[in-house]
Every structure is written in C-alpha cells, then in structure tokens.
Amino acid sequence: MTATLNPTRTIAELKELRALTGDENGAQRVAWTDTWARARAWMREKLAELPVEVETDEAGNVWATLRGASERALLIGGHIDSVPNGGWLDGCLNVLAGLEVLRRIATEGTPPVTVRLVDWADEEGARFGRSLFGSSAFSGNLEPEELAELRDRAGTSLPDALAAHGVDLRQAKLAGRQAAGAAAYLELHIEQGPVLEGLGLPLGVVIGTFGVERHAITFTGQAAHAGSTPMDRRRDAFAAAAKLGLEIRAIARRHGGVCTVGSCVTKPGIVTAVVGECTITLDQRHMEAAALAAMLREAQEASARFAEEEGCGVAWEPIWKIRPIPFHPELIALGEAAIREVCGSAHRLPSGPLHDAAEVARAGIPTVMLFVQSLRGISHNRIEDTLEEHLALSVQALDRLASATIDWICSRPQFAARGPTAPRASG
Numbered sequence: 001m002t003a004t005l006n007p008t009r010t011i012a013e014l015k016e017l018r019a020l021t022g023d024e025n026g027a028q029r030v031a032w033t034d035t036w037a038r039a040r041a042w043m044r045e046k047l048a049e050l051p052v053e054v055e056t057d058e059a060g061n062v063w064a065t066l067r068g069a070s071e072r073a074l075l076i077g078g079h080i081d082s083v084p085n086g087g088w089l090d091g092c093l094n095v096l097a098g099l100e101v102l103r104r105i106a107t108e109g110t111p112p113v114t115v116r117l118v119d120w121a122d123e124e125g126a127r128f129g130r131s132l133f134g135s136s137a138f139s140g141n142l143e144p145e146e147l148a149e150l151r152d153r154a155g156t157s158l159p160d161a162l163a164a165h166g167v168d169l170r171q172a173k174l175a176g177r178q179a180a181g182a183a184a185y186l187e188l189h190i191e192q193g194p195v196l197e198g199l200g201l202p203l204g205v206v207i208g209t210f211g212v213e214r215h216a217i218t219f220t221g222q223a224a225h226a227g228s229t230p231m232d233r234r235r236d237a238f239a240a241a242a243k244l245g246l247e248i249r250a251i252a253r254r255h256g257g258v259c260t261v262g263s264c265v266t267k268p269g270i271v272t273a274v275v276g277e278c279t280i281t282l283d284q285r286h287m288e289a290a291a292l293a294a295m296l297r298e299a300q301e302a303s304a305r306f307a308e309e310e311g312c313g314v315a316w317e318p319i320w321k322i323r324p325i326p327f328h329p330e331l332i333a334l335g336e337a338a339i340r341e342v343c344g345s346a347h348r349l350p351s352g353p354l355h356d357a358a359e360v361a362r363a364g365i366p367t368v369m370l371f372v373q374s375l376r377g378i379s380h381n382r383i384e385d386t387l388e389e390h391l392a393l394s395v396q397a398l399d400r401l402a403s404a405t406i407d408w409i410c411s412r413p414q415f416a417a418r419g420p421t422a423p424r425a426s427g
Contacts, residue, residue: 027382029082057178069110077135082124111406127161187355217280221275247299248282251298255295258285259283370398
C-alpha cells in the first residue's frame with residue numbers, strides 16, 4: 001500500500017456521511033433534495049483541503065481537478081446520491097475512495113497527467129425516474145425536451161427541481177465539454193449482487209454492463225362475472241400474462257440472461273370479475289446483443305401464443321432500451337492485476353445494474369469498473385453492507401489501478417500529441 005494512502009480514513013468518512021445524511025431507515029441522499037445538497041457541501045469541505053479546482057457543470061456534476069504535467073486526464077467517478085432508505089455504500093463509496101486516491105496523488109507533487117474526480121448528478125433517478133442524468137448529459141445521450149414534463153410524486157417538475165439547485169435543463173448537454181482531454185475513466189462500486197460473496201472473493205473487475213430491453217405488454221380479453229362465467233368460456237387476460245410471467249424465467253435460463261416481470265395491473269381489478277385487461281412490464285438483460293435480441297423475440301412469440309390460448313389480444317409498447325456496453329479490454333486487464341496485487345485472486349463479471357461508467361464508455365472514453373463484495377448481495381436497502389476489511393482492499397485496488405492507468409495513458413501514442421484542454425474551473 002502506498003504510504004500516504006489511508007483506506008481507514010475512507011471508512012471513517014463513509015460513516016461520517018451516513019450520520020450526516022441518513023436516519024433509522026437508511027440513506028436519504030435523493031438527488032435534487034436538501035439532504036443531497038448537504039452531502040455535496042460536506043464533500044466540498046473535504047476537497048477544500050486539496051490543491052484542486054472545483055466546479056459544477058451545466059448538468060450539476062461536480063468536478064475536482066488536480067492539474068498535471070499533461071492535459072490528458074484520468075477521470076475517477078461515482079455518485080453521492082442515493083435511493084430513499086438506501087444503503088450506506090451505494091454510490092458514495094465510489095466518490096470517497098476516489099477522494100482518497102486523489103489525496104495520495106496530490107501529496108506526491110504534480111502528476112504526469114491531470115486527475116479529475118467527478119460526482120455525477122442523479123445517478124439513481126429516484127425522484128423523477130430518469131437514471132444517469134448527469135453522466136448521460138456528459139455523454140450526449142440525454143435529450144432535455146424528453147424530460148421537461150417529468151414530475152415527482154408531489155407534482156414538482158424536473159425543470160423546477162433542477163433550477164432550485166442551479167441547473168437549467170435546457171443547458172444540461174453542455175456538460176459534454178468536460179470530456180475534453182479525458183483519456184480513461186475508473187469507477188469503484190459495491191457489487192449489489194451475490195456473485196463475489198458466493199465465490200468467497202473480496203473484489204472483481206467488471207467486463208461491462210448488460211444491455212436492457214424494457215417493455216409494457218397489454219393482454220386484452222373480456223371482463224366477465226367471476227361466478228357465472230365457466231372456466232372454458234373465459235377470455236382471461238391475467239391468465240395469458242401469468243403464463244408469460246413464468247415463461248420468461250425459462251427464456252432467461254436458456255440464454256444465460258435475466259428477465260423480470262416487475263409490475264402487473266389488472267382491469268377492472270375487482271375480486272368478482274374475470275380480468276379483461278392486464279398490463280405487465282418486462283425487463284430483459286444480457287451482456288451479448290445477439291442473446292438479448294433472441295430473448296426479446298422468444299418473449300414476443302410466447303406472448304402471442306399465450307394470448308391465442310386464452311382468447312386474448314396482445315400489444316407491446318417499448319419503454320426503454322440500451323445496448324450492452326463492454327469496458328476497455330486493456331483497462332480490464334489492469335483492473336484484474338490491481339486486484340491480484342492487493343488480495344491475490346480476482347474474478348471477471350458483468351454488471352446487471354447500469355452505472356455512470358456505462359455512459360462514460362458510450363462517450364468513447366476507455367472505461368473500467370471494480371466491484372467489491374456485497375454481504376448477502378443486497379443493495380438499495382438499509383441493511384446493505386460490506387466487510388470493512390473488504391472496503392479497505394477496494395480503496396487499495398482503486399489506487400493501484402489509478403497508478404497503472406496513469407502509466408497506461410502515458411504509454412499511449414496519442415499522449416505525445418497535444419490533447420484537448422481540460423476545462424478550467426469557472427469558479
């Protein structure tokens with residue numbers, strides 16, 4: 001471990017942040033709220049101790065820039081926002097581990113490349129349902145006009161909530177200027193799943209994020225009296241939907257992906273009526289585009305078959321999709337080597353959840369993530385936890401990876417050429 005790196009300090013700061021922004025139900029750092037703003041103000045106090053320039057871009061992302069001998073930049077990122085009643089590590093571990101790495105680099109003088117720590121705005125999408133807000137503005141994949149009508153449960157519009165925190169939705173995509181000079185991006189995250197715990201390993205390197213197909217599927221039958229309609233005369237929309245809900249499990253197993261029916265709404269929705277209309281949502285994920293397409297095709301074919309069996313019609317409405325996003329093979333190798341250095345064994349695995357790293361990779365910036373084991377595989381829950389010894393190892397591994405990535409940037413042919421200038425702080 002580098003002499004000036006102090007993973008114990010990161011763990012203490014994670015607990016400090018938990019005490020500041022959590023309660024008995026868990027973390028409450030929902031983006032675009034006062035508690036989130038308090039967390040960010042606390043983070044700025046930590047950054048004020050370092051020789052960095054701090055700025056907030058047009059999408060609300062906070063950047064801390066340590067100028068190096070080159071304008072080529074290593075980005076280390078995460079998000080300090082949480083879901084309501086969330087865990088104490090989801091998101092903020094990324095930022096605070098990155099802070100500790102930034103401290104270590106700063107104590108050693110001017111680095112050979114510029115190093116930038118970013119706290120992405122609203123990764124979770126917990127208040128308005130639009131995840132990866134800040135990073136998708138950075139990557140150019142956010143369309144402000146499509147979000148202008150979004151409202152939270154209290155009726156507050158997204159543009160108004162953003163404006164309260166100094167962000168103009170119409171200008172959010174100008175955050176893309178922050179990509180100037182970016183040569184690599186690193187992100188550390190808790191796994192949020194059971195794979196590493198099942199293998200008995202503290203850390204893993206992420207090969208990429210799953211592609212996602214998300215659809216609403218409506219089966220239309222005939223509402224009828226539950227007592228007087230014989231079973232062989234029913235056109236039960238729920239029966240057709242239920243068959244599909246079971247079939248998607250077999251589809252997922254055949255292809256090695258995951259499929260989930262997350263909601264089910266029936267009409268008329270009373271105990272004494274056969275269901276005339278049933279709408280379910282389907283979420284399908286896979287690391288390979290061809291397999292994801294096959295999973296979707298098989299689900300569509302199955303829905304038509306079950307609709308016919310139950311005398312119903314069926315209609316599909318797309319909700320959202322994103323292609324699989326592989327991370328950079330050379331950075332994956334560096335991440336694996338860093339993990340082996342600190343704990344002896346490493347494992348490569350995909351990420352089912354999406355992360356800001358996916359949007360950075362979509363922007364064409366070489367990207368990799370590290371995962372640290374999650375106890376019980378549980379996240380987005382106040383009982384989310386990771387062994388403190390594993391947290392310490394994760395900070396060490398991120399630090400080793402940062403050093404190796406700086407060397408990698410310096411060894412690349414384009415390093416010798418004058419790259420675009422990383423933006424100067426505006427105040």
